[in-house]
Amino acid sequence: MAKQSSRFDYYKSRQIPGVTVLQASLSDFSYDRHAHEEYAFGVTLSGRQDFFSGGEFHRSPPGNVIQFNPDQVHDGHPGDDATLGYVMIYVPSAQLEASFADAAGCERAARFHGSETLLADPELRHAILDLAQLLIHWQGTRIDQEHALHRMATRLVQRAGKFQPGGRASRPDALLLRAKEYVLANLEADLSLDEISQAAHLSKFHFLRLFRQQFGITPHQYVLSCRVNAARSALEAGVAPSEVAFRYGFTDLSHFNRRFKRIYGKTPFQYQRSVT
Missing domain, CATH: 1.10.10.60 (Homeodomain-like)
Known part of the structure; x- marks a missing residue:
């Protein structure tokens, strides 16, 4: 049976400025090495997601969470003969700073840096997928989408990241x-x-x-x-x-x-x- 061609569907939130979700199905496509200005949080749904980032080669099976910090260079392609399916949410830093600070118990926003690129975390996976579904189907009020985004940010701080509260850069x-x-x-x-x-x-x-x-x-x-x-x-x-x-x-x-x-x-x- 011939493979289906790759498909990329983008959906922008009508409630939260700058937030976008990608629903992708890849069979014959490879991304060039690149970086995004935003945070990116995704879930591999089917197939295997292979990519190079942070000096390492990664393989993401179905159910895994992928996290990219702003300006984190990466590429990507299907890792086996099966079609790769995944969702990825892109969120500007400004939309997450308050949630990150609240989750970390900080009075002011601080720079968040995810310490792991691949995560096996069912709670975080469900939070990402719930937000993705709201965006893909244009569902929910602004407060619904903001709550889903805050839930995702809270779990990221609890599970996968650390704060870098400033200090002098090298x-x-x-x-x-x-x-x-x-x-x-x-x-x-x-x-x-x-x-x-x-x-x-x-x-x-x-x-x-x-x-x-x-x-x-x-x-x-x-x-x-x-x-x-x-x-x-x-x-x-x-x-x-x-x-x-x-x-x-x-x-x-x-x-x-x-x-x-x-x-x-x-x-x-x-x-x-x-x-x-």
């Missing part, structure tokens, strides 16, 4: 953060490696080594990933794909289509049509 981290901030502020410009390394006050080759060692991705791959993420936001705002391609420096619409699809599974036009 010098390499601070320099690389400066470089990343420069990239994000200049996504529409024709960025060069010299400019980015100068923003970090590092020599070009030292910067290259340090960046790849820290993030598992080259500066060029990071810039491309950031541009695709920014392009996604523009598409969600209704900007025409051709204009988005020009704005973020893709050679042409065909180039933009290829790059976008390798991360989101759909062409920019298909993605825009599904979420607007």
Whole structure:
């Protein structure tokens, strides 16, 4: 029997800004290495989910929870002959900070960092799937969805994470953060490696080594990933794909289509049509 083609269905919350769920079925598709600005929490439903992240190769069987912190580089593909089915919820940091702080007993929001990428936790799995169902079927009021999100965040803090309440970053981290901030502020410009390394006050080759060692991705791959993420936001705002391609420096619409699809599974036009 021939395999079904891969399918990617995106659903944006109508109640909570920025929250999106992906319901995916993969048989013949592999994601490029990339990172998201948001937190991502998913559940493998069928098949096996194989991916590389954090310097390790991971295999997620059905029922496992997958957690990615913002800017955590990863790829992904089906791990065996069976079709891979999974859901993934993308949540901006701003929508989770208060819930994370409350769960940890903090008076103010602090940066949450999930310490495990793969988790076998039935309670967390059910919390993610319950929220996903509300989003996929456009069910529940805002308070229903916020309660489901808070329940998920609470379990994450209890089971899978730790708080990093600030403190001073190490010098390499601070320099690389400066470089990343420069990239994000200049996504529409024709960025060069010299400019980015100068923003970090590092020599070009030292910067290259340090960046790849820290993030598992080259500066060029990071810039491309950031541009695709920014392009996604523009598409969600209704900007025409051709204009988005020009704005973020893709050679042409065909180039933009290829790059976008390798991360989101759909062409920019298909993605825009599904979420607007």
